Amino acid sequence: MKNRKPLWIAIVAVAAVALGADAQEKYEPTWESLSKVNVAPQWFRDAKFGIYFHWGTYSVPAFGSEWYPRNMYNVEGREYRHHVETWGEPNAFGYPDFVPMFKAEKFNADEWVELFVQAGARFAGPVAEHHDGWSMWASKLTPWNAAERGPQRDLTGELAAAVRKRGLKFITTFHHARNNLWEKPGRDGQLRWTGHYEFVKRYFPSLLEDPERAIMYGYMPREKFLTMWLGKLQEVIDNYQPDIMWFDSWLDEIPESLRQEYVAYYYNQATRWGKEVVVTRKQNDLPLSVSIEDIEKGRSDRLTENVWLTDDTISVGSWCYTQDLRIKPTSVVLHSLIDIISKNGVLLLNISPMADGTIPDNQEQVLLEMGEWLRLNGEAVYGTRPWKVYGEGPSQGRAGQFGGVTDPRGGYKPQDVRFTTKGETLYAISLGWPDATLTIESLKAGSPHYPSEIGSVELIGTDARLAWTRTADGLTIAMPPEKPCDYAVVFKILPKK
Numbered sequence: 001m002k003n004r005k006p007l008w009i010a011i012v013a014v015a016a017v018a019l020g021a022d023a024q025e026k027y028e029p030t031w032e033s034l035s036k037v038n039v040a041p042q043w044f045r046d047a048k049f050g051i052y053f054h055w056g057t058y059s060v061p062a063f064g065s066e067w068y069p070r071n072m073y074n075v076e077g078r079e080y081r082h083h084v085e086t087w088g089e090p091n092a093f094g095y096p097d098f099v100p101m102f103k104a105e106k107f108n109a110d111e112w113v114e115l116f117v118q119a120g121a122r123f124a125g126p127v128a129e130h131h132d133g134w135s136m137w138a139s140k141l142t143p144w145n146a147a148e149r150g151p152q153r154d155l156t157g158e159l160a161a162a163v164r165k166r167g168l169k170f171i172t173t174f175h176h177a178r179n180n181l182w183e184k185p186g187r188d189g190q191l192r193w194t195g196h197y198e199f200v201k202r203y204f205p206s207l208l209e210d211p212e213r214a215i216m217y218g219y220m221p222r223e224k225f226l227t228m229w230l231g232k233l234q235e236v237i238d239n240y241q242p243d244i245m246w247f248d249s250w251l252d253e254i255p256e257s258l259r260q261e262y263v264a265y266y267y268n269q270a271t272r273w274g275k276e277v278v279v280t281r282k283q284n285d286l287p288l289s290v291s292i293e294d295i296e297k298g299r300s301d302r303l304t305e306n307v308w309l310t311d312d313t314i315s316v317g318s319w320c321y322t323q324d325l326r327i328k329p330t331s332v333v334l335h336s337l338i339d340i341i342s343k344n345g346v347l348l349l350n351i352s353p354m355a356d357g358t359i360p361d362n363q364e365q366v367l368l369e370m371g372e373w374l375r376l377n378g379e380a381v382y383g384t385r386p387w388k389v390y391g392e393g394p395s396q397g398r399a400g401q402f403g404g405v406t407d408p409r410g411g412y413k414p415q416d417v418r419f420t421t422k423g424e425t426l427y428a429i430s431l432g433w434p435d436a437t438l439t440i441e442s443l444k445a446g447s448p449h450y451p452s453e454i455g456s457v458e459l460i461g462t463d464a465r466l467a468w469t470r471t472a473d474g475l476t477i478a479m480p481p482e483k484p485c486d487y488a489v490v491f492k493i494l495p496k497k
Contacts, residue, residue: 299339426450
C-alpha cells in the first residue's frame, strides 16, 4: 500500500497539468468572451511610436506604388504602359517574375533595428503580407515566401530576433484579406470578380492556368483561400510571437466566425506566452471590445477616451519605395506624432526601403532627426497620458481616415500647443519656437483645467531660468535667447508645493 501513494500523487499531478493547459484556453471564439481582454496594455499606451515598412516584391519595379502588382494588369492605367515599355507585356513578364529580383542582398536586420532605436521607436516590424500574395516569412502554406524564393531568407524571423534583442516590441501587419480572386455577390445579387488581381481575370485570364502562379494571384476556391488566410496568421503567431498584429481593410470579407477564431487563437497563445498583445482594426471590421481603432493617414480632432493608432507614412504618395518618392520634412512627421499623443493616440510610421534592403538617406535623416528630438524631450512623450484638454492654437488638421495627412495648410505655429502629463507634471509642447513670449490660455488664472498654483516652469534642454506670469489671459512665458532644439519645444510645469 505504501507504494501506491506516490503513484496516486503522480496521476493527480498529470491531471492537474492537463486541466491547467485546458484552463489556458480562456477565450472562446465569441465577441462576448473575447471582450474580456485588455485591448490596450500599458506597454502599448507608453510606447507612443513605432515603425513598420512596405517592403517586398513590389519594391522591385519601384514605380507607382505598392499597388503596382494590381495596376500593371490594368490595360487602361499608367502602370500597365510603364510595365510594357520596361518589362514587356504582362502575359510574358508577370508580377511573379519580379520575385527572383527581390534579393534583399544589402538587408541587415540588426542595422535596421539600430536605426529604429536611434529614431526613438518602441516597436517595429514588417508588412508581413500585402495584398499581393507574397509572404515575408518562412511559410509552409504558400511557395511564394521569402524563405523559399527571392531573398531565400526568413526576413520576418531575422527582424523578430533583432527587434527583441534591442528590447523593442514586434509588430506584423496583414493586408491579405484582399488577395482572394473570387466571385463576390453584389448588392444586386449578381456575382462579380473581385480581389487584388481582378484585372488579371479580366484581361489576362490565361495567366491563371498555371496552378502555382494562381496561388499568388489568390485564384482558388473560396474555402481554400479562407483556410489559408487563417493558417498564415497562425504561422506567424506560432513562429514569431508578435506583440501587435495590425490589419488593413477588407476584413469584412472574412466570415465573422473566422475572424473570431483568429482573435481567440492569438489571445489564447499570448496567454500561454505570458504576454499582453494588441490587435488593430480599420472601419468596423472587428469590435472595439477586442481591438484598437486604426486611422489610416489621419487622426482624431479631439481627445478620446479610448487609445487609438494612426498608421502614416514618411513619404508623400506611395507607401513603398519608388524612384520618384518624395519624403516629408522632419517637422511634419514630428508634429504629427505630438498631435497624436496629445489626443490619446499612438503613431505607427511607415518607411520605404529599396528592394536590395537599403533605407534611403533622406528617410534615414528624418528618422535620426526624430530620434535626436526624442532623446532630449522623450520624457514628455513616452509613458505619458493625455491631459484634460489636448491642446490649443490656431491650427487643426482634418479628422478621420485620410484626414490630416500632413500638417494643416501652412504648417503648425508656435502658438499651437499640445499637452501631455506624467504624474503631477504637465508638459506643454509648442510646435515651433515662439517669438519673445508664449501665452498658454488653457493655463490662465482660475482655469478649471489647472486650479492649482503653478510652482515652476522649465524649458527642457536649457538651464535658463524662465520669467513667467499667470494672469486672466493665460500663462505667459518669456523665451530665453537660444532654443534648445528644432521643430518643437517642451515646457515642464509643476504645481506649487
